[in-house]
Amino acid sequence: xxxxxxxxxxxxxxxxxxxxxxxxxxxxxxxxxxxxxxxxxxxxxxxxxxxxxxxxxxxxxxxxxxxxxxxxxxxxxxxxxxxxxxxxxxxxxxxxxxxxxxxxxxxxxxxxxxxxxxxxxxxxxxxxxxxxxxxxxxxxxxxxxxxxxxxxxxxxxxxxxxxxxxxxxxxxxxxxxxxxxxxxxxxxxxxxxxxxxxxxxxxxxxxxxxxxxxxxxxxxxxxxxxxxxxxxxxxxxxxxxxxxxxxxxxxxxxxxxxxxxxxxxxxxxxxxx
Amino acid sequence: xxxxxxxxxxxxxxxxxxxxxxxxxxxxxxxxxxxxxxxxxxxxxxxxxxxxxxxxxxxxxxxxxxxxxxxxxxxxxxxxxxxxxxxxxxxxxxxxxxxxxxxxxxxxxxxxxxxxxxxxxxxxxxxxxxxxxxxxxxxxxxxxxxxxxxxxxxxxxxxxxxxxxxxxxxxxxxxxxxxxxxxxxxxxxxxxxxxxxxxxxxxxxxxxxxxxxxxxxxxxxxxxxxxxxxxxxxxxxxxxxxxxxxxxxxxxxxxxxxxxxxxxxxxxxxxxx
Numbered sequence: 316x317x318x319x320x321x322x323x324x325x326x327x328x329x330x331x332x333x334x335x336x337x338x339x340x341x342x343x344x345x346x347x348x349x350x351x352x353x354x355x356x357x358x359x360x361x362x363x364x365x366x367x368x369x370x371x372x373x374x375x376x377x378x379x380x381x382x383x384x385x386x387x388x389x390x391x392x393x394x395x396x397x398x399x400x401x402x403x404x405x406x407x408x409x410x411x412x413x414x415x416x417x418x419x420x421x422x423x424x425x426x427x428x429x430x431x432x433x434x435x436x437x438x439x440x441x442x443x444x445x446x447x448x449x450x451x452x453x454x455x456x457x458x459x460x461x462x463x464x465x466x467x468x469x470x471x472x473x474x475x476x477x478x479x480x481x482x483x484x485x486x487x488x489x490x491x492x493x494x495x496x497x498x499x500x501x502x503x504x505x506x507x508x509x510x511x512x513x514x515x516x517x518x519x520x521x522x523x524x525x526x527x528x529x530x531x532x533x534x535x536x537x538x539x540x541x542x543x544x545x546x547x548x549x550x551x552x553x554x555x556x557x558x559x560x561x562x563x564x565x566x567x568x569x570x571x572x573x574x575x576x577x578x579x580x581x582x583x584x585x586x587x588x
Numbered sequence: 589x590x591x592x593x594x595x596x597x598x599x600x601x602x603x604x605x606x607x608x609x610x611x612x613x614x615x616x617x618x619x620x621x622x623x624x625x626x627x628x629x630x631x632x633x634x635x636x637x638x639x640x641x642x643x644x645x646x647x648x649x650x651x652x653x654x655x656x657x658x659x660x661x662x663x664x665x666x667x668x669x670x671x672x673x674x675x676x677x678x679x680x681x682x683x684x685x686x687x688x689x690x691x692x693x694x695x696x697x698x699x700x701x702x703x704x705x706x707x708x709x710x711x712x713x714x715x716x717x718x719x720x721x722x723x724x725x726x727x728x729x730x731x732x733x734x735x736x737x738x739x740x741x742x743x744x745x746x747x748x749x750x751x752x753x754x755x756x757x758x759x760x761x762x763x764x765x766x767x768x769x770x771x772x773x774x775x776x777x778x779x780x781x782x783x784x785x786x787x788x789x790x791x792x793x794x795x796x797x798x799x800x801x802x803x804x805x806x807x808x809x810x811x812x813x814x815x816x817x818x819x820x821x822x823x824x825x826x827x828x829x830x831x832x833x834x835x836x837x838x839x840x841x842x843x844x845x846x847x848x849x850x851x852x853x854x855x856x857x858x859x860x861x
Contacts, residue, residue, distance in 0.1 A: 419776040428780075445718070449740065456739070464737010464745055466729070467722065472737055480753040482780055496773065503692040503768070507701075507755055 320443045324365040327441070331355075331366075342370070348399045350516065354438070354523050361531055363443035364451065367470065372436045372477075372515040373399045374508050376411070378486060379428045395429065395492065401512050408501040413484065413494040426485040429492060431504060433479035433511045436519050442469040454529050458521045475518060477511050479504060593716045597638040600714070604628075604639075615643070621672045623789065627711070627796050634804055636716035637724065640743065645709045645750075645788040646672045647781050649684070651759060652700045668702065668765065674785050681774040686757065686767040699758040702765060704777060706752035706784045709792050715742040727802050731795045748791060750784050752777060 317325065330340075331347065339345030347355065350371035358364050380392030396407055420426040442448040448469040455463040455473045462474040481504055484494040494501075590598065603613075604620065612618030620628065623644035631637050653665030669680055693699040715721040721742040728736040728746045735747040754777055757767035767774075 417770075417772070419772060419779075421779065453740065462735065462737075462745075462747065464735075464739060466737060467726065472735075474735065478751070478753050479755070480751050481755070482752070482777060495776070496769065497690075499690070499692060500769065504755060506692075506694065 320363070323441070324359075327365050327367060328359065342368075344397065344399065348373075350399065350519065351436075351438070354519065354526070357523060357526055357531060358438075358440055361534060363447040363534075364530075365441050366438060367441050368437075368439045370434065370437050371399050371519065372512060373397060373434055374404060374407075374505075374512075375432050375434070376407075376483070377430050377432060378492075379430065381427065392427075401509055404505060404508060404512075407505065408498060412492060413498075414487070414491050415497065416484075416493045416495055418493070419495055420485050428482050429484040429486070429494070431479065431481040431483045431501075433477070433508050435475045435477040435511070435515045436473070436522075438473040440471045440473065442471060444469060450530060451526070454525045455522065458525050459518060460522065473522070475515075477515055477518075479508065479511065593636070596714070597632075600638050600640060601632065615641075617670065617672065621646075623672065623792065624709075624711070627792065627799070630796060630799055630804060631711075631713055634807060636720040636807075637803075638714050639711060640714050641710075641712045643707065643710050644672050644792065645785060646670060646707055647677060647680075647778075647785075648705050648707070649680075649756070650703050650705060651765075652703065654700065665700075674782055677778060677781060677785075680778065681771060685765060686771075687760070687764050688770065689757075689766045689768055691766070692768055693758055701755050702757040702759070702767070704752065704754040704756045704774075706750070706781045708748045708750040708784070708788045709746070709795075711746040713744045713746065715744060717742060723803060724799070727798045728795065731798050732791060733795065746795070748788075750788055750791075752781065752784065 334340055334346055336346065340347070347369065348371035351369040355366045355369060358366050374397070375394055376396040378393050378395055380390030395411060398404055398407070440451060442451060448465045448471050451471045451473075452463055452465050455471070460473050460475045462476055463472060464474075465471050481496075483496050483501065484492060487493045607613055607620055609619065613620070620642065621644035624642040628639045628642060631639050647670070648667055649669040651666050651668055653663030668684060671677055671680070713724060715724060721738045721744050724744045724746075725736055725738050728744070733746050733748045735749055736745060737747075738744050754769075756769050756774065757765060760766045
């Protein structure tokens with residue numbers, strides 16, 4: 316017989332396990348970010364925690380809606396570009412039909428602004444009780460996620476302040492995207508975003524290790540506890556290409572070795588010319 | 589005899605009450621923002637809450653420190669410009685010796701970036717117990733302070749996501765401030781900041797009213813409780829020009845009447861031409 320927390324956790328895991336191209340969630344992307352999967356699996360392996368939403372960090376270009384209030388997401392606001400992956404970031408602005416202009420609206424209320432944003436990792440974790448929520452909150456704060464907090468019903472939000480929020484243009488009367496910064500400036504903030512992503516993934520890795528060290532390894536593993544939730548759901552993550560902690564470690568090690576090898580080759584090539 | 593929370597509250601109030609030009613706090617400004625004083629007084633009038641830090645919202649231009657990590661505040665990072673007040677915002681960039689250039693560093697790691705930021709209201713409130721913290725958190729969330737959270741020891745952080753975070757330049761090798769956006773762009777983001785301030789103060793006002801309605805007016809007033817803290821400290825706020833709730837209401841009413849009168853005059857003048 317499952318207790319109330321275990322029942323909720325099971326329902327959430329059922330939802331996550333069927334998430335995919337055929338069953339999109341409410342986020343603009345519709346599926347869970349690949350970079351979050353390892354930490355989601357780690358957190359969900361603990362019987363007293365379950366992840367309820369996540370974003371591994373992203374760059375987005377957002378056209379604001381018709382304004383009643385600032386940065387409104389309703390009223391026809393829409394994403395012009397979104398990526399969670401540095402792979403898709405280079406030259407993103409060349410894929411958008413921007414008209415580069417030197418005109419500015421006199422106020423952001425008058426027109427619909429276009430904003431370039433870098434948003435860092437955010438994780439929401441439902442905990443079984445106050446003690447679990449406090450523990451997770453402390454671990455996150457100590458990893459530098461200084462904007463974290465505990466909400467109602469032991470929901471912990473893990474947040475950091477790595478960000479960019481840059482007005483780059485507005486919607487013209489003829490519905491064109493007017494860009495009042497130069498392409499070189501867009502290139503520069505894109506480069507800054509690469510650095511932000513790097514910092515962001517470093518912090519994600521630190522958080523992973525801290526949760527593993529100070530929470531998972533210090534707790535009774537959920538397998539030893541009475542069968543609170545369906546282990547087969549975890550297996551169904553894996554069958555969809557989700558990594559276990561061990562698989563992730565192996566992949567990271569392999570990637571590290573490959574990069575080292577590539578670096579050596581590049582160095583050798585440079586020395587021989 | 590004071591309980592432990594009341595003792596801590598008293599110590600914090602002692603600190604606040606002597607804060608001023610001769611006794612600066614740790615913030616870059618060194619004193620409490622005028623715009624926060626009414627809500628600080630309101631919150632501190634409740635026996636189960638005390639404000640521990642506050643910023644009413646600000647525009648700042650920040651030169652990053654020598655980089656080991658991103659957006660480092662240590663290592664010689666410094667503010668080039670800070671204001672909490674729209675009065676000081678217009679044409680701020682004309683007071684800084686910017687050299688407008690069209691060159692960009694290839695990465696933000698290489699140089700010390702100059703960032704233009706709008707940061708919204710943030711309030712930290714220490715509560716007596718979980719129940720008080722939950723209540724304050726709920727009120728803040730319902731006012732749209734969606735990044736609020738409860739930390740350890742019933743400390744509530746009240747935060748919203750109104751922001752700007754714009755790279756505008758870097759420190760040249762010759763220690764000059766190189767600005768790679770145009771003066772017109774600086775003017776534009778300054779205008780956007782006026783709108784952000786407006787939205788920010790609207791939310792501050794909403795928060796004030798909600799705390800008053802759902803917390804203060806529904807609680808026993810602290811005067812009726814056993815004398816937990818020194819009332820004379822509250823008087824010392826007033827002697828420094830701090831407003832009581834009643835004084836603030838009277839001033840707002842007066843200002844409203846004056847604005848109405850001015851609007852009527854302007855309308856009459858327009859109609860007579």
